[in-house]
Amino acid sequence: AVRVREGGPWPVGDAATSVDLVGRDRASAEAAFGEALAAAGLARDETAPAAAPPVYPPDLADRRVDAGAAEHRERLIEQSERRQTERGRRVAGRPPLDIRSYFKDRDRERERIRELLADPATRLVVVVGRGGMGKTAVACQVLGELEEQAAAGGWDGDTVSALVYLSTRTGEVSLERIFRECGSLVDAEARLRLERVWVNQELGLGGKVDRLLEELGESLVVVLLDNLEDLLGPEGRIEDPGIATFVEQTLAGADHGTRLLVTTREPIALSGPLLRHDRRVPLESGLPLADGVALLRELDPDGTFELRDAPEEKLERAVERLHGVPRALEVLASVAATDFASLDRLLEGFYDEERVVADLVETSYRRLDGDSRLVLSALAVFTRPVPVAAVAALVNPLVPGLDVQRVVRRLARIYLVRIDRETETLSLHPVDRDYALSLLPDDGPGGRPALELAAAGYWVRVRIPPESWATVADVEPQLLEIEHRFAAGDLAGAAETLSLVDGHPLAFTWDARRLLALRERLAGALDDPRLRMLHSYGLGQIYSVLGPVERQRECVEDALRLARELGDARWERDSLAWLGDTYRRMGDQDGAYAASEQAAALYREAGDRVGESHALSQMSLAEAYRRHAEAASELGERALEVGGADARSSGLAHDALTLACYLLGRLDEALEHAERALVLYDEAHASATSPYVVNEQG
Secondary structure, eight states: OEOOOSSOSSSSSOOOOOOOTTTHHHHHHHHHHHHHHTTTTTOOTEEEESOOOOOOHHHHHHHHHHHHHHHHHHHHHHHHHHHHHHOOOEEEEEEEOOTTOOOOOOOOHHHHHHHHOOTOOOOEEEEEEEETTOOOHHHHHHHHHHHHHHHHHOOSSSSSSSSEEEHHHHHHHHHHHHHHHHHSOOHHHHHHHHHHHOOTTOOOHHHHHHHHHHHHHOEEEEEEEGGGGGGGGTSSHHHHHHHHHHHHHHHHHOOOEEEEEESSSSSSOOOGGGGGGGEEEOSSSSHHHHHHHHHHHHTTSSSOOOOOOTTTHHHHHHHTTTTHHHHHHHHHHHHTTTTTHHHHHHHSSSSOTTTHHHHHHHHHTTTHHHHHHHOOOOOOOOOOBOOOOHHHHHHTTTTTTTTTTHHHHHHHHSSSSSSTTTTTEEEEEHHHHHHHHTOOOOOTTTSHHHHHHHHHHHHHHHHOOOOGGSSGGGGGGHHHHHHHHHHHTTTTOOOOOOOOTTTTTTGGGGGGGHHHHHHHHHOOOOOHHHHHHHHHHHHHHHHHHHHHHHHHHHHHHHHHHHHHHTTTTHHHHHHHHHHHHHHHHOOOHHHHHHHHHHHHHHHHHHHHHHHHHHHHHHHHHHHHHHTOHHHHHHHHHHHHHHHHHHHHHHHHHHHHHHHHHHHHOOOHHHHHHHHHHHHHHHHHTTGGGHHHHHHOOO
16 A cells, blocks of 8 residues: 555555655655565566656756746846836835735724824834734735825825835845835935935934935835844844834834834834834734635635535635634645545644644645655745746756646645746745745755755856946845855855955945844854955955944954965955055055055056056045145046046046045146046946045035
8 A cells, every 4th residue: 555645544454565655755755665565575677667758858957947047137137227227116115915816804904004004193003913814915905905096096195105015025124125125216316315325334324214214205105014023033122223223213203204014923022112103903813704715715716626616614614613814724725735535524633723824734735745845845945036947946956857837836726835927936925934944854965954055056046247236136146145055054155155245346335234244153163264364354344334443454454464374466455455445544644555555566567457546546545635635636647547447446536636636726626526436436336435525525
């Protein structure tokens, strides 16, 4: 007797040999089946012809992954280009869920949310409830209705001015991203002001948020923070400093129209006077009987699962047994699709209200074949919605020839995989994802570390070229890769990739605190001298933004020492150039000039004209601060000549010439150089240095 799925009587009493294959992957199932055959004296004939090749050739599967990864990379490049030009949008981000086609009930809760959002005294609305209760669905339904009303009656009417969607399950939720998404809502001038606020090193997080709220104005702007429990600590406090400040300043600030709509499994712990803003909308009970029954019928549009045409009283009993929890009803449809047992048999177990979704998810997974479970495990490893090629990249090496697309389509039909048709990406419900991850072994080719490394490898394939980088969103593949490497214990790989990010000039304009948090996870864990050198250099970059400058100096000097010990000429000259900038910031102009002069000589020797131009500009600035105006002007002109067409180095040369001409009293020339520097910095996406030029103009 061989059992391949649950639902029938087991064990079979008359069988001489029994083998249970439920839940096994293909390799394990074949091995167990072979052992059972041997035990029954039915060993396979060794002379039998070889098995036919799989219907879906492995090489075709690999080519499909390559094509899918290339398409994903091109889509990321298009998104990057679009982000740089977006202005005056009404909706930023993407809804984490599109459920309006079969959304049911929650009329009272939806009306309450709308009332609170329309109340000028409201700053925060928190939809709180257990996993699977439909918090995200309710929030998206309300915002979708507001969007439809605004589109019909005019966005500048009395409903809502703009919507911003952010979810920890579909993307990063950070203050940097909030600035970026909100920047797409305003006009070009306001967006430029927000960019300068974000990179202003003298402005604290609270000051940045105040400026953001000021730019958004007094019109109603609703910002959704979905699945915020992912950012909460054990005591319910928001652990991310940027998000914590954003929430606190939004609640405490005056004269703005921004409202926060939050979904979370756990309440947010607010302190002191902020408690009065905590407007909760709890989802404590499931759907009413009639709505639950209607949902079950809609989940079986073809009658395949025997739900659409089931008697009313039988479906009512199912809704009662599952407490009307929306996700539990979805999973019931999934179980019905994979089990021959009757609905009554499926509901024989008692489902506790607190654990109904988790228990049903477990039941559903037990009834899946090994290929389906492997696909779900691979998808669960990814922390973002991904195309089918990403899942196939993890699955193909384990099961060559498996048609992953076919498996995904089947899982989508039974509501275990969610497909976003617009972005062509796949995702799991958070409860399902958590359960799938809990089943992964700690080792082996299908274990969690191996799958995490494979996921990191996929993100390597979809990196966009550095010349296209403009915001931190453009390095999301690298940041996701780093997180997967951390999860796999590959600290060396994480350090290598992180150095590509924080060693880039545009790191100045990104979330330095996030980069610092990644660096701190590597502290003391790197044995390789080269990685320690890159680690120190990256920390130097970060401390140049966050301070203190003394810490910046220590890190850059350590990087220089290691570069010289390793004989690494490239990092020696880069560290020297960075050290020159560090000394200038500290007021040591002699040290700044000396380090920059050494760097310029090394760049010249290596034929690196961009690096040489940068070092010459640093020498010019050091001379200007020493009040050697003529020398500063001469060095600035040389830097401009050497830099050629490179926008960033030419911008820095014009920046240096602005100060030199000011000291020489040639004010018209100084203003011309300043204007040119701003244009070139903007062209090079180097807005972090623009405030200094604006200050020189003043």
